[in-house]
Amino acid sequence: MTYGCAIVPSLHALANPQRFLKIARPLTPGLFWLGAALVLVGCWAGLTRTPPDYLQGETVRILYIHVPAAWLAMGGWSGIAIASIALLVWRHPLAAIAARAIALPGATFAALCLVTGSIWGRPTWGTWWQWDGRLTSMLLLFFVYCAFIALARADAERGGDGRIPAVFGIAGTVLLPIIRYSVVWWNTLHQGPSIGLTRSTIDPAILWPLPIMLAGFSLLFAAIVLMRMRAMLALAKAEARMRRMARA
Amino acid sequence: MTAKRQRLVLVLLALAAVAAAALLALSALKDQAAFFYAPSDVAREGLPLGRAVRLGGMVAAGSVRRAADGVTVRFTVTDGRATTPVTFAGIVPDLFRERSGVVAEGQFQPSGLFVATNLLAKHDEKYMPPEVAGAMHETKSLEQ
Structure with a gap:
């Protein structure tokens, strides 16, 4: 009796790369186009259908990009952490590939979050950058993403099984609660959380395109991760074939 | 196992x-x-003299005074429990206004006056359209 089967039956069913590809191949374009459509609708709504903020004016619209980017940067690292645990504990054969596939879009969204935040900060706070708790911890997450990308690539090139980057992936998880609670624990220039589980301090008239953008960017993220996983599997297959041909 | x-x-x-x-x-x-000291931190721990610090809080209502030279502005920062007088010579950020958050960079004088060399506006977590804010705030968005 294996605990892995009982805890993650669906993950276990995908352990076979062929079965994974059979599901991922038709899923990728569906996720991509639905995500792209939602992002387009969200952009249109956010740019034309919502009022400006009473203090920030039109710059408030940056939140429709900034907030999904921040959530996906943190969600991406959660994915890397889950994949790392699946690799270390259950030796899931796709976990290392999943973690590597997530790292690049995750880093991109972390960078997007930092850049949009900086563009918003200049007119709102009067500064492009300050070493405050939220900004610094988010910048650290970006650097940790970059380190993970380098480490996982080096590990894969040396024929490693992804266990070393997985340990790094678990250690990096410590940043997630720090980013989330930085604005609560410390005095920061960044404002406190606007959106909780049950309530939001953003007026509904301004808030409503945000879930559309969030869903759209999440679907795009998932589609990109599936594309990258498929590309990595195809590359591994091609390399194995080349090795076989070289031996023959 | x-x-x-x-x-x-x-x-x-x-x-x-x-x-x-x-x-x-x-x-x-x-x-x-901590990114900044609040006035009540200063009241509790004493003045951090001789080094650059940040002071943060709300600009107290009715406290902003502009000096005759046109660039110096004096106001009081409050966190609800304590207040600190601040003076600043320069261009204030667009979002600097009374009853709004502010972070001032500078030094304390022995008298307790904070001399700021830079001002940052601190936005809070509330976002709302001008017509909703109008009921609570007399301030309006910059374009209007």
Whole structure:
């Protein structure tokens, strides 16, 4: 009796790369186009259908990009952490590939979050950058993403099984609660959380395109991760074939 | 205990150890990691003299006074429990206004006056359209 089967039956069913590809191949374009459509609708709504903020004016619209980017940067690292645990504990054969596939879009969204935040900060706070708790911890997450990308690539090139980057992936998880609670624990220039589980301090008239953008960017993220996983599997297959041909 | 279960326990222990290490480091950082002093911190801990610090809080209602030279502005920063007088010579940020958050960079004088060399506006977590804000705030968005 294996605990892995009982805890993650669906993950276990995908352990076979062929079965994974059979599901991922038709899923990728569906996720991509639905995500792209939602992002387009969200952009249109956010740019034309919502009022400006009473203090920030039109710059408030940056939140429709900034907030999904921040959530996906943190969600991406959660994915890397889950994949790392699946690799270390259950030796899931796709976990290392999943973690590597997530790292690049995750880093991109972390960078997007930092850049949009900086563009918003200049007119709102009067500064492009300050070493405050939220900004610094988010910048650290970006650097940790970059380190993970380098480490996982080096590990894969040396024929490693992804266990070393997985340990790094678990250690990096410590940043997630720090980013989330930085604005609560410390005095920061960044404002406190606007959106909780049950309530939001953003007026509904301004808030409503945000879930559309969030869903759209999440679907795009998932589609990109599936594309990258498929590309990595195809590359591994091609390399194995080349090795076989070289031996023959 | 199967090998799989052993690895699961090890990973969970590693996660707990990392979280505990981070919590220890963060509790040690508690004061240093603060971006600014609040007026009540200053009242409790005494004036941090002779070094550059940041002071943050709300600009007290009715406290903003502009000097005759046109660039110097004096106001009071409050956090509800204590207040600190601040003086600043320069261009204030667009979002600087009474009853709004502010972070001032500068130094305390022995008299308790804070001489700011730079002002940052601090936005709060509330976002609303001007017509909703109108009921609560007399301020309006810059374009209007």
